Amino acid sequence: MLPVLLTILVIIMLLGGLLAVEHKSLLIGVISAGLVSLTASIIYVILAAPDVAMTEAAIGSGLSTVMFLYVLRRIKGDSNA
Amino acid sequence: MLKKLFALILIGGLGLIFFQLYNQRSRREGLTKTASYYTEKGPAETRSANIVTSVVVTYRGLDTLGEVTILFAAASIIGFFLKRSEKGSKDKTIRNQSSELLQTGSMLLVPLIFLLGIYVFVNGHLSPGGGFQGGAIIASGTVLAFLANPSFEGGRTLIHILESLSGMFYVGIGVAGIFLAAGFLDNRIFPTGNVGSFISAGAIPVIYSIIGLKVGAELSAILYSLRDTKEQQ
Amino acid sequence: MIHIALAGGALLIFIGIWGMLTKKNIIRIIIGFSLFDTGLHVVLVGLGYLKNRTAPIVDADLPAKAASSQSVDPVPQAIVLTAIVIGLAVTSVLLVFALKLYQSKNTLDINKLRDNTND
Amino acid sequence: MHILHISGAITLLAGSIFLVLGALGVVRMPDPFNRIQAGTKATTLGTILVMSGLGMLHPSWLPKLFILIFFIVITNPISSHVLARVMHNLQVPLWSKKDQLSEEEE
Known part of the structure; x- marks a missing residue:
């Protein structure tokens, strides 16, 4: 059961990573990078590392995304490529 | 396209190297020598139930000091590059006043989030969590305060005071370990108790609280600088 | 189980490298860097995992005497714990540099930033 | 087996269906x-x-679960309210092509 769950999470994480790199809109890219961090934190719980999971959930998917969004707000309209 | 082809070739080569390393890695059944020392002696020596905490705070405490220094350097660089906008242009930033419901809710939630952060780093030696996690939770409470009230200004001096004081106390407790116990950042300068009770791990909760305050203050300072950058002309 | 985590982390590292090498927008390159960071952390934590063992926290399920025979490796977890915070600091410095670059040159495309002598 | 076990399992199933x-x-x-x-x-x-x-399956977790329910009851309405407000400010097109909120304001 646990390996199946881990496989599903890894697939979600990789799809989120591809979306973060390849999607046209920068906003969706940033949100997908946050999704990658969130799934990574669940993977850490399965790999018996609750400390790392808490850090990743608070920092990777919370604060890092907020910092990206603050910078994106300053760079309006120029989000092609 | 040549550039993408080059990137693909590079990634393929890296993948080959990774696969070789993975194949050659010896399959181990137990822990390595260092790890088994930490897990065997850790609870007995530091009296901390969380072995990761004892590694981060005591055995590898010097690394954590360096890490906190890196965070301080990053916060200083960002504060140096992003100067605050002038006081006169303040009315531009409150063009989107947030709603009554969000403001009232955040007034209820922000102190609770700060309390949760403090709980997490005070209990770092008993349960998962610790200074870094608690500091990050405190910084996310700051984010909620910013989002609910775009012209929020409270705590700016408190952040600077906390930054300086916690760094000073961290090094001070480390030096006290040299004189009162076995070495720099030794946690046995305070009395220790049984593994699992709240007052058990000597100086570990104190050091981790200082780290938590330091991390929370640095991250909040970075967020303050990012929020206060000048609008694009 | 460790194979799945290692493969996922390695593929995430490759996605990050792909994004850093082929994209032209600086923000996109920083997103690639943070994906690389996350993938590296997954690989490190996966290397410390041992089958049928629990988290390295002494409690009712893990008595202190059995800690070294029943818990996973705590050293990679401690390393990753600090690495995540340092990664956030590095990412924020990169973002601020990108912001200053945009404010002075008014573009984020690295091809247009190449020479500044004939401005 | 136990009545608490059965009712807890049924409640869990209903929650996951929702x-x-x-x-x-x-x-x-x-x-x-x-x-x-x-x-x-x-x-x-x-x-x-x-x-x-x-909470029915593990009665010793009840205090923490009550705190969690309290936070969810507070934060979920606030976040959905903020999302809806932002959508209205951005003038996201409605599905039914008839903005009843703005009609009432006129």
């Missing part, structure tokens, strides 16, 4: 406002049911 329906609603609904409706109401009820089911 969560699945909420997720389905987020995918299937035609415009953002309907998605917020599905993603908030169904999710709040589903999470509360899951928490109460867990």
Whole structure:
């Protein structure tokens, strides 16, 4: 059961990573990078590392995304490529 | 396209190297020598139930000091590059006043989030969590305060005071370990108790609280600088 | 189980490298860097995992005497714990540099930033 | 076996059904406002049911579960309210082509 769950999470994480790199809109890219961090934190719980999971959930998917969004707000309209 | 082809070739080569390393890695059944020392002696020596905490705070405490220094350097660089906008242009930033419901809710939630952060780093030696996690939770409470009230200004001096004081106390407790116990950042300068009770791990909760305050203050300072950058002309 | 985590982390590292090498927008390159960071952390934590063992926290399920025979490796977890915070600091410095670059040159495309002598 | 076990399992199952329906609603609904409706109401009820089911299975977790339910009851309406407000400010097109909120204001 646990390996199946881990496989599903890894697939979600990789799809989120591809979306973060390849999607046209920068906003969706940033949100997908946050999704990658969130799934990574669940993977850490399965790999018996609750400390790392808490850090990743608070920092990777919370604060890092907020910092990206603050910078994106300053760079309006120029989000092609 | 040549550039993408080059990137693909590079990634393929890296993948080959990774696969070789993975194949050659010896399959181990137990822990390595260092790890088994930490897990065997850790609870007995530091009296901390969380072995990761004892590694981060005591055995590898010097690394954590360096890490906190890196965070301080990053916060200083960002504060140096992003100067605050002038006081006169303040009315531009409150063009989107947030709603009554969000403001009232955040007034209820922000102190609770700060309390949760403090709980997490005070209990770092008993349960998962610790200074870094608690500091990050405190910084996310700051984010909620910013989002609910775009012209929020409270705590700016408190952040600077906390930054300086916690760094000073961290090094001070480390030096006290040299004189009162076995070495720099030794946690046995305070009395220790049984593994699992709240007052058990000597100086570990104190050091981790200082780290938590330091991390929370640095991250909040970075967020303050990012929020206060000048609008694009 | 460790194979799945290692493969996922390695593929995430490759996605990050792909994004850093082929994209032209600086923000996109920083997103690639943070994906690389996350993938590296997954690989490190996966290397410390041992089958049928629990988290390295002494409690009712893990008595202190059995800690070294029943818990996973705590050293990679401690390393990753600090690495995540340092990664956030590095990412924020990169973002601020990108912001200053945009404010002075008014573009984020690295091809247009190449020479500044004939401005 | 025990009556508490059976009722806890039934409550857990009901909660997860509500969560699945909420997720389905987020995918299937035609415009953002309907998605917020599905993603908030169904999710709040589903999470509360899951928490109460867990509380029946493990009575020693009850205090922490009550704190969790308290936070969810506070934060879920606030976040959905903020999302809907932002959508209205950005003038996201409605599915039914008739903005009844603005008609009432006129």
